[in-house]
Amino acid sequence: xxxxxxxxxxxxxxxxxxxxxxxxxxxxxxxxxxxxxxxxxxxxxxxxxxxxxxxxxxxxxxxxxxxxxxxxxxxxxxxxxxxxxxxxxxxxxxxxxxxxxxxxxxxxxxxxxx
Amino acid sequence: xxxxxxxxxxxxxxxxxxxxxxxxxxxxxxxxxxxxxxxxxxxxxxxxxxxxxxxxxxxxxxxxxxxxxxxxxxxxxxxxxxxxxxxxxxxxxxxxxxxxxxxxxxxxxxxxxxxxx
Numbered sequence: 001x002x003x004x005x006x007x008x009x010x011x012x013x014x015x016x017x018x019x020x021x022x023x024x025x026x027x028x029x030x031x032x033x034x035x036x037x038x039x040x041x042x043x044x045x046x047x048x049x050x051x052x053x054x055x056x057x058x059x060x061x062x063x064x065x066x067x068x069x070x071x072x073x074x075x076x077x078x079x080x081x082x083x084x085x086x087x088x089x090x091x092x093x094x095x096x097x098x099x100x101x102x103x104x105x106x107x108x109x110x111x112x113x114x
Numbered sequence: 115x116x117x118x119x120x121x122x123x124x125x126x127x128x129x130x131x132x133x134x135x136x137x138x139x140x141x142x143x144x145x146x147x148x149x150x151x152x153x154x155x156x157x158x159x160x161x162x163x164x165x166x167x168x169x170x171x172x173x174x175x176x177x178x179x180x181x182x183x184x185x186x187x188x189x190x191x192x193x194x195x196x197x198x199x200x201x202x203x204x205x206x207x208x209x210x211x212x213x214x215x216x217x218x219x220x221x222x223x224x225x226x227x228x229x230x231x
Binding site: 032034036041042043044045046049051052090092094095099100101102103104105106107 | 118120145147149156157158159162164170173205207209213215218219220221222223224225227
């Protein structure tokens with residue numbers, strides 16, 4: 001079965017410091033991986049995706065993620081956190097069946113303090 | 115262009131009543147998904163529509179839940195005889211048909227927050 005795990009319920013970081021939000025996955029075959037962000041009372045906003053190609057993927061708002069096949073990870077990173085980055089972050093993997101539905105991790109709350 | 119829109123944004127109903135939630139996908143997107151976001155279950159898939167194909171209903175939690183998509187565009191999710199455990203945020207997403215890497219991104223609407231009293 002395909003699954004995604006986000007091992008941290010919450011990540012706290014000081015503004016200006018680098019941030020990492022962790023994600024590991026379990027799929028058979030090549031994964032399609034995604035990161036979404038959700039601000040309070042809003043829907044999910046797409047940040048970035050890995051389908052194929054370079055392992056380092058750059059996305060919106062200065063975020064990037066590194067696909068690591070040997071560690072089955074797809075951690076989200078940003079070199080310098082902003083207070084406005086505080087939100088709920090979801091990692092997801094595309095179901096390999098024809099529907100293409102997304103299977104989500106449980107979410108990680110990022111808190112950036114001034 | 116316009117993104118995915120959903121209505122209503124909030125819905126409060128009494129236990130046992132029926133509710134209808136609406137989703138307008140991005141123009142040209144033939145794939146449409148409904149997900150549910152709740153505290154206990156996280157984000158879970160409900161149903162998938164693609165063009166004129168039979169929908170994938172494998173995620174619907176009970177036969178009180180149904181959905182339709184008219185004319186390949188607007189979709190309505192109906193919950194009959196609502197229960198308190200149906201309280202959640204219902205999210206709709208759309209994209210081009212899965213299969214092309216460049217088109218693999220699902221775009222989400224703002225959601226409908228349902229509260230069943």
